[in-house]
Amino acid sequence: xxxxxxxxxxxQASKDEYLATKLGHLVDLLREHTVNWSRKxxxxxxxxxxxxxxxxxxxxxxxxxDIGRFGAEAMRFTPRQCDLLICAGRVxxxxxxxLQRIYMQMAEPKWVISMGACASTxxxxxxxxxxxxxxxxxxxxxxxxxxxxxxxxxxEGVMAIQRIVEKDGVKGSAExxxxxxxxxxxxxxxxxxxxxxx
Amino acid sequence: MATAAAIECxxxxxxxxxxxxxxxxxxxxxxxxxxxxxxxxxxxxEVMRFLRNDPRCAFEQLADLTCIDYxxxxxxxxxxxxxxxxxxxxxxxxxxxxxxxNDPSPEVPSVTGIWKGAxxxxxxxxxxxxxxxxxxxxxxxxxxxxxxKAHPLRKDYPLRGQGEREDFExxxxxxx
Numbered sequence: 001x002x003x004x005x006x007x008x009x010x011x012q013a014s015k016d017e018y019l020a021t022k023l024g025h026l027v028d029l030l031r032e033h034t035v036n037w038s039r040k041x042x043x044x045x046x047x048x049x050x051x052x053x054x055x056x057x058x059x060x061x062x063x064x065x066d067i068g069r070f071g072a073e074a075m076r077f078t079p080r081q082c083d084l085l086i087c088a089g090r091v092x093x094x095x096x097x098x099l100q101r102i103y104m105q106m107a108e109p110k111w112v113i114s115m116g117a118c119a120s121t122x123x124x125x126x127x128x129x130x131x132x133x134x135x136x137x138x139x140x141x142x143x144x145x146x147x148x149x150x151x152x153x154x155x156e157g158v159m160a161i162q163r164i165v166e167k168d169g170v171k172g173s174a175e176x177x178x179x180x181x182x183x184x185x186x187x188x189x190x191x192x193x194x195x196x197x198x
Numbered sequence: 199m200a201t202a203a204a205i206e207c208x209x210x211x212x213x214x215x216x217x218x219x220x221x222x223x224x225x226x227x228x229x230x231x232x233x234x235x236x237x238x239x240x241x242x243x244e245v246m247r248f249l250r251n252d253p254r255c256a257f258e259q260l261a262d263l264t265c266i267d268y269x270x271x272x273x274x275x276x277x278x279x280x281x282x283x284x285x286x287x288x289x290x291x292x293x294x295x296x297x298x299x300n301d302p303s304p305e306v307p308s309v310t311g312i313w314k315g316a317x318x319x320x321x322x323x324x325x326x327x328x329x330x331x332x333x334x335x336x337x338x339x340x341x342x343x344x345x346x347k348a349h350p351l352r353k354d355y356p357l358r359g360q361g362e363r364e365d366f367e368x369x370x371x372x373x374x
């Protein structure tokens with residue numbers, strides 16, 4: 001003999017509320033996914049190019065490598081229109097306040113690529129006047145290795161930013177903590193000629 | 199040998215100064231040698247004014263102004279040598295001058311009143327070596343940033359600095 005619970009008004013109300021919440025979550029999820037999808041495919045880089053990495057950055061933007069394939073071709077030279085700061089090249093301590101000001105002027109949400117050995121670690125310029133890695137003074141999301149990195153490597157860095165955008169949702173910079181600590185591997189594999197087994 | 203003639207008339211004009219002219223680099227062809235003379239800091243301005251205005255010298259252009267730190271240099275008697283490179287466009291000759299100054303407060307008179315272009319060069323020497331230029335209109339640092347205390351091209355300054363590059367404000371995601 002089955003036990004049937006009487007459908008009270010209170011139960012019906014809580015059930016409706018539950019469904020509404022579920023529906024709300026679904027809508028949120030869809031919206032978040034759509035926003036992230038559109039956002040990751042239309043990054044607006046702010047180039048801060050101070051050295052030879054800037055030349056590779058220009059090559060990445062030009063027709064042969066075409067950063068536009070990843071929707072990031074709209075480079076603007078004002079931080080207020082940008083959401084991806086690409087720091088390409090060594091940064092002198094005298095220009096660090098400029099870089100920080102540029103970062104602070106960018107609208108949320110925003111991401112930072114530290115491109116090349118000098119921007120990431122100071123590189124060979126281990127002197128009194130050069131910042132030993134911009135991540136000492138700025139939150140960096142992706143480090144792109146190389147001296148300078150090839151355009152393919154930078155494109156992999158942009159794709160890493162896209163993965164972060166996709167994963168992190170629409171959270172602003174303030175909610176994401178300081179840097180992601182993600183290092184991009186060079187897509188170019190150096191093959192060593194090994195003697196065949198036969 | 200126009201430079202030699204200029205040094206000759208300089209020596210005639212200032213008989214009390216030992217200019218000790220010497221070539222920067224010994225060469226087989228003596229006419230191609232570039233000559234360098236020494237000047238005491240106290241007499242620098244009048245010698246420079248003479249070199250600029252005398253028609254036999256006519257050094258219209260200050261080609262360069264730099265400095266050398268002679269710390270731990272073999273057989274050096276003085277700490278800093280301020281180097282002037284003069285060029286005469288009308289007579290087509292060059293002259294190098296060295297003016298030696300010492301710690302604790304190395305100072306030479308400014309030549310901005312004679313060659314206007316000395317302004318930034320003297321600021322650079324002040325910034326990098328800490329040699330003051332008396333009478334300079336605006337003796338501020340030119341290459342390093344405001345608030346930098348040291349003079350980095352001195353031989354006793356460590357290459358990696360004295361903590362200046364680490365001592366800096368950090369911008370985080372929270373603050374930006």
